[in-house]
Amino acid sequence: MKNNHSFYDIFYQQGENPVFCYRSGNLVYEETLFQGALLSCGYNAAGYPLNVLTNFPTRLDKRHYMEPFAFNVEIDGQSVDFDLEFVDFIVEREKTCVKTVLVLESRIKPVRIKVHTILDGTQMFTRYLEIENLSDGYLNVSRLSVLSGGLETMEADRLTYSNKVEDFYSIGYFDSDSWGHEGKFAWHPLSAEVTCVDSRYNRDRFRHPLVFIRNNVMGKIWFAQIEWSGGCRFTVDYNAQPERDTTHLSFKAEIAAHNPMYVLGPHESLTSPGVHMGLVQGDIDDAVNEMHAHIRKTVLNSPEIDNSINLVGCGMGAEHDMSVETSKAFINQFAQMGGEVFIVDAGWECPPDRETEWGDFTGTNIPSPERYPNGIGEISEYCHANDMKFGLWADIESLGKLSGAYSEHPEWRAPNVFGDSTRRLIDFTNPQAAKWAEDELARIISEYKLDLLRVDNNVDYTEYYNMRDAGSRRKECLSVRHFKAVCKMYSNLKKRFPNVIFENCAGGGGRSDLAIMKAFHHTWVSDCQCAPTSVMITNGMTMALPPERVDRLFAGMNCHKFGSLDAQMRNTMLGHMSLNVIAPAAATVNTAQMEFVRHSVSVYKDFIRPFLPNCKIFHHTPETKKTLEDGFTVLEIASPDGDRGAMTVFSMAQTQKSEVKVRLKGVDVSKSYKVTLDNDRSSFVLSGRELRQNGIIVDIPSSMSSELILYEVIK
Numbered sequence: 001m002k003n004n005h006s007f008y009d010i011f012y013q014q015g016e017n018p019v020f021c022y023r024s025g026n027l028v029y030e031e032t033l034f035q036g037a038l039l040s041c042g043y044n045a046a047g048y049p050l051n052v053l054t055n056f057p058t059r060l061d062k063r064h065y066m067e068p069f070a071f072n073v074e075i076d077g078q079s080v081d082f083d084l085e086f087v088d089f090i091v092e093r094e095k096t097c098v099k100t101v102l103v104l105e106s107r108i109k110p111v112r113i114k115v116h117t118i119l120d121g122t123q124m125f126t127r128y129l130e131i132e133n134l135s136d137g138y139l140n141v142s143r144l145s146v147l148s149g150g151l152e153t154m155e156a157d158r159l160t161y162s163n164k165v166e167d168f169y170s171i172g173y174f175d176s177d178s179w180g181h182e183g184k185f186a187w188h189p190l191s192a193e194v195t196c197v198d199s200r201y202n203r204d205r206f207r208h209p210l211v212f213i214r215n216n217v218m219g220k221i222w223f224a225q226i227e228w229s230g231g232c233r234f235t236v237d238y239n240a241q242p243e244r245d246t247t248h249l250s251f252k253a254e255i256a257a258h259n260p261m262y263v264l265g266p267h268e269s270l271t272s273p274g275v276h277m278g279l280v281q282g283d284i285d286d287a288v289n290e291m292h293a294h295i296r297k298t299v300l301n302s303p304e305i306d307n308s309i310n311l312v313g314c315g316m317g318a319e320h321d322m323s324v325e326t327s328k329a330f331i332n333q334f335a336q337m338g339g340e341v342f343i344v345d346a347g348w349e350c351p352p353d354r355e356t357e358w359g360d361f362t363g364t365n366i367p368s369p370e371r372y373p374n375g376i377g378e379i380s381e382y383c384h385a386n387d388m389k390f391g392l393w394a395d396i397e398s399l400g401k402l403s404g405a406y407s408e409h410p411e412w413r414a415p416n417v418f419g420d421s422t423r424r425l426i427d428f429t430n431p432q433a434a435k436w437a438e439d440e441l442a443r444i445i446s447e448y449k450l451d452l453l454r455v456d457n458n459v460d461y462t463e464y465y466n467m468r469d470a471g472s473r474r475k476e477c478l479s480v481r482h483f484k485a486v487c488k489m490y491s492n493l494k495k496r497f498p499n500v501i502f503e504n505c506a507g508g509g510g511r512s513d514l515a516i517m518k519a520f521h522h523t524w525v526s527d528c529q530c531a532p533t534s535v536m537i538t539n540g541m542t543m544a545l546p547p548e549r550v551d552r553l554f555a556g557m558n559c560h561k562f563g564s565l566d567a568q569m570r571n572t573m574l575g576h577m578s579l580n581v582i583a584p585a586a587a588t589v590n591t592a593q594m595e596f597v598r599h600s601v602s603v604y605k606d607f608i609r610p611f612l613p614n615c616k617i618f619h620h621t622p623e624t625k626k627t628l629e630d631g632f633t634v635l636e637i638a639s640p641d642g643d644r645g646a647m648t649v650f651s652m653a654q655t656q657k658s659e660v661k662v663r664l665k666g667v668d669v670s671k672s673y674k675v676t677l678d679n680d681r682s683s684f685v686l687s688g689r690e691l692r693q694n695g696i697i698v699d700i701p702s703s704m705s706s707e708l709i710l711y712e713v714i715k
Contacts, residue, residue: 005121005293008098010091011049018086020102021049024119025290027279030059031070031149037082038070038104038115040149040250045123045220045281060150064239064248068150071129072252074143075109083107096120097298110135111264124223124278124294130271133264138472140260147275148252151213151222157245159217165192165240165247172212172284173234174540175624177203180528182509183540184624187214192240192247201231201256201479205461205510206526208544209234212287213251221280221287224253225544227299227514228273229487230464230479231256253277258417258477263470270480273515284543285618285665292546292617299514300549309501309521310548310609311389312338312601313452313578317345318355319556320585324372327379329585335386336594338601339579341452341501342383343391348376359458362395362424363403365440367448380449391452391503394444396437397486398424398459409433414466414478425463428485429478438489445497455490455520457506483515490519503551509537512545522576524551531563531704532652535571535633536624543619547575547637548612554597556580563704565593566679569600570648570706574617574637577604603678607710608646611639618665631655632700638666642688647709651700658702663695664688664711671713678708685714 011021019032019041030041030050041050041059051057062068069081087103102115114130127147133139156168169190176184177199190213199209209226211234226232233256240247253275255261262270276294280286314334320326322344331342347355349364352371367376380390399406399413414427428434445453464483470476494502504511504520508527517523525541528534534552542550552572553559557580559568572578582597583589620634621627631652638645645666667673667688675691676683677698686696691711698707 005297008119008121010098010100010119012089012091018089019051020089020100022100022117022119022125023047023049024125025121025123027123027125029125029277032059033084033086033104034062036084036107037068038084038102039068040070042150042152043222043279045279060153064153065150065250067148067250070147070149071113071115072143072145072148072254073113073129073131073141075106075111076140077142078108079143080106080109080111080113084113087112105134109139111139118298120294120298122278122294122297123280123290124276126274126276126298128272128274130269131264132269133267136266138266138470138474139264140474140476141262141264141270142259143254144261144272145252145254146226146272147277148254149250151249151251152215154215154217154247154249155245156217156247163242165242166190168215168217168240168247169238169249170214170216171195171197171236172214173197173210174207177205177207179204179206179508179510180526180533182206182208182512182526182528183537183544185540185543186623186625190236190238192238195236195238197234198256199226199232200461201233201465205506206508208509208512208541210544212284213249219281221282221284222251223278223287223291225276225291225514226253226273227276228255229483229511229513229515232273255480257479258465258467260474260476262480263474263476265471276514284622288543288619289616295514296546296614300517300546310576310612311340311501312604313341313343313391313503313551313576314339314580315343315345315391315578316581317393318347318358321352322347322355322371323352324374324378326585328382330581331382331386331388333581333583333589334579335388336589337579337597338605339388341389341391343393343452343454344376344379345393345454346395346456348372348392360400360402362458363399363405365394365396365444376448389451390449391454391501392444392448392450393454393456394441395456395458396441397426397428397457399426400424405436414468416462416466422463422466423460425459425466427466427468427478427482428489429468429481434485434489438492441489441493442496445493445500450500452501452503454503454505457511461510487515487519490516494519509541512541517545517549522549522551527557529553529557529559530561531559531567531571532633532650534559535567535650536627538571538575539619539621539627539633539635540624542575542617542635543622547615547617550575551578552576553578553580555582564702564706565596566708567650567704567706569597570650570708573600573604573608573708574635574646574648577601603708603710607644608637611644612637614640616640616666620662620665628652631657632660634660634662636664636666642666642668642671643713645711649698649700649707649709651703651705653703655700655703659697659699661695661697662709663693664691664709667691667711668713673711673713676710678710
C-alpha cells in the first residue's frame with residue numbers, strides 16, 4: 001500500500017482523563033492523562049484510532065506495565081512522571097505538519113513540563129520535552145526518557161500455536177560501536193527480559209542511535225532514532241513467559257550521562273533531544289523508506305537544499321605531501337575525472353614534511369606560510385579556474401598541543417570525575433571557548449572564501465562526560481550543555497553562510513546522528529574505505545540516513561588495496577560520491593582506468609543524481625553477518641515513480657559462486673524497462689513484472705568484485 005504522506009492530525013478527546021490520539025499517515029499513537037500521569041496507550045499501524053469501537057477501546061491496560069508513563073523525568077531524585085496537573089493543550093496547524101504542546105505542572109516538584117509532538121504525514125512522529133524550573137532554587141535532572149511506555153500487549157495464544165516466546169519478537173540495531181564497523185546491522189531474537197542498546201555512553205561513539213523492533217507474529221516494525229550527539233540508550237522490556245497467554249512489550253528512549261546530567265538554574269528551561277518514532281505494517285524496506293521520508297521532510301528540510309549538495313567531492317590530505325605543486329596536479333586530475341569540489345583535508349596548518357602530525361596542530365587555524373607562501377587563496381583560485389569549488393577541513397572542537405590556544409587557555413579543557421583535564425576536547429559550556437570556536441570558523445569561511453567546510457571531531461568519547469561547576473556548590477555532567485552548544489554553533493554558521501556546503505565528519509562515523517545532521521548537508525559515515533567492510537558500511541548506514549546524505553570514498557585511505565576497481569567506485573554511486581586520485585602527481589595517468597572513472601562519474605551525475613535526493617532504497621541484504629555468509633551485498637535505489645533505478649551487487653571475500661539472482665524491487669510491474677549491465681555495457685528489455693517476480697541472473701567475475709545495474713522505463 002502506498003502512502004502519500006498527506007494525512008496528519010491530532011484527535012483530542014477532552015474529559016476527566018483526556019486522550020491525545022496522534023495520527024500521521026497510517027500511524028496512530030495514543031496517550032491519556034490518567035489521574036495525573038501521562039500514559040502510553042499503544043499504537044496502530046493501519047490508521048485506526050484505538051477507540052474506533054467507541055465502547056470497546058483497544059488501549060493498553062496500565063496494570064500490565066510497572067512504568068506505563070509516556071516519559072520519565074527525575075528531579076532531585078524524585079520521579080515527576082505522575083501527580084501532574086493539566087494546564088493546556090495547544091495545537092498549531094502548519095502547511096506541512098501539525099505541532100502540539102501538552103503543558104503539565106508537577107505537584108511534587110516546582111517544574112512545568114511541555115510535551116511537544118510533530119506530525120508530518122509519514123509513518124513517524126517527533127517527540128521532545130521542555131522542562132522549566134519554576135522556582136528560585138537549583139534542581140537536578142537525573143533521569144530523562146523522552147519517550148517511553150507500552151508498545152503493545154499481544155494475545156499470542158490467539159495468533160500462534162507456538163509457545164517459544166523468544167521467537168515472537170526481534171530487535172535490530174548496529175552490533176558494533178567500534179571505528180571501522182559502523183552500520184553493522186543485525187536482527188536478534190528479543191529475549192523475554194530487559195534489553196538495552198547504548199550509544200556513546202557505556203559504549204564507543206561509532207554506533208548510530210537507531211533501533212528496530214519487529215513483531216514476527218503480526219508483521220509490524222517499530223523504528224526509532226534519538227536525535228542526540230551525546231550518550232543515549234534504547235531499553236526494551238519484553239515481559240513474557242511460555243505458560244502465559246499474553247505478552248507485554250514496553251520501550252524507553254533516554255539520554256544517558258553522569259548524574260546529574262543537567263542542573264536547572266532558577267527559572268531555567270531545558271529542551272530535551274528529540275526522539276523520532278515510527279511504525280509500519282511491512283518489512284525493513286518499508287520502515288527505512290518511511291524513516292527517510294520523515295528525515296527529509298521534518299529533520300533535514302533546509303530550504304536551500306538541492307542537488308548542489310550532491311556535488312562530486314574530491315580532495316587531498318596528509319596522505320600526500322600537500323604542496324602547492326601537488327595540489328594543482330591533483331586538481332587537474334580530479335577535473336578530468338569529473339570532480340566538482342576540491343577539499344584540502346587535515347594537514348594544511350602544518351609545516352612541510354609534518355602534515356602527518358596534523359593532530360598536534362588542530363586549533364591553529366592558519367595555513368602554514370611555508371606550505372602556502374602565496375596563501376591558501378592560490379589553491380582556491382586554481383580550483384575556480386578549473387570550474388571546481390573550494391573546500392577546507394577544520395577540527396574546531398579540539399586543541400592540538402602545538403596550537404597557541406592549548407597553552408593559553410587550559411580552562412577550556414574541563415576535568416573528568418577524577419579531576420584530570422581532557423586531552424583535546426574544548427568544553428563548549430565555557431562561553432569564551434564556544435565564542436572563540438564559532439568566530440574562528442566564521443573567519444575561516446570568510447577569509448579563505450570557502451564553498452564547502454568539512455568539519456571533523458577527533459576525540460575520545462569519554463571526554464564528553466567531564467564535569468562542570470553548576471553554581472550553588474553543585475557539579476553537573478557537561479555533556480548535555482556541551483552538545484547543545486556545539487549544535488547551536490553549527491546551526492548559527494549554516495544560517496549565516498547559506499551558500500556554503502557543510503560536510504560533517506567525526507573521525508569517520510563518530511557523530512552521524514540527526515541532531516548534528518540538522519546543521520550539515522551530508523556526512524562521512526566511516527573512515528574505513530577498505531572492501532568488503534566499506535561495502536557493508538554503506539549498506540548499513542543508508543538504513544540510518546537517506547543515501548544522498550551518506551559520503552562514500554573512491555580511492556584513497558587504502559581502499560585501492562582491496563577489491564576490484566569497479567567495486568571501489570560503485571560503493572560510492574548510490575550515495576554521496578567522493579573521489580581520490582588514481583596516480584601520483586608525477587606519474588602518467590592510466591588511460592583505461594581514467595576512462596572507467598569518467599564513465600562512472602558521468603553515470604552518477606546524469607542518471608543517478610537527478611533522482612537520488614528523493615529516492616526509495618531497498619536493502620536486499622540488510623544483515624551484515626548473513627551478507628558475509630551468503631557472499632553478496634545487494635543495494636538498490638529507485639525514483640519514487642518507479643521510472644528509473646540503480647542496483648549495485650558486490651561479491652564478498654572468498655565468495656565461491658560467480659552468479660547471483662536478483663529481483664528488482666523499485667520497478668512498476670505495469671511498465672517495461674531498458675536494463676543495462678554496466679560491466680559490459682550491454683542492454684536488454686524486460687517487463688517490470690518479470691524484473692520483480694522472476695529477476696535476472698548477474699555474473700560476478702570474482703570475489704570482491706561488482707556489477708552495476710541501471711534500469712529506465714521505456715516511454
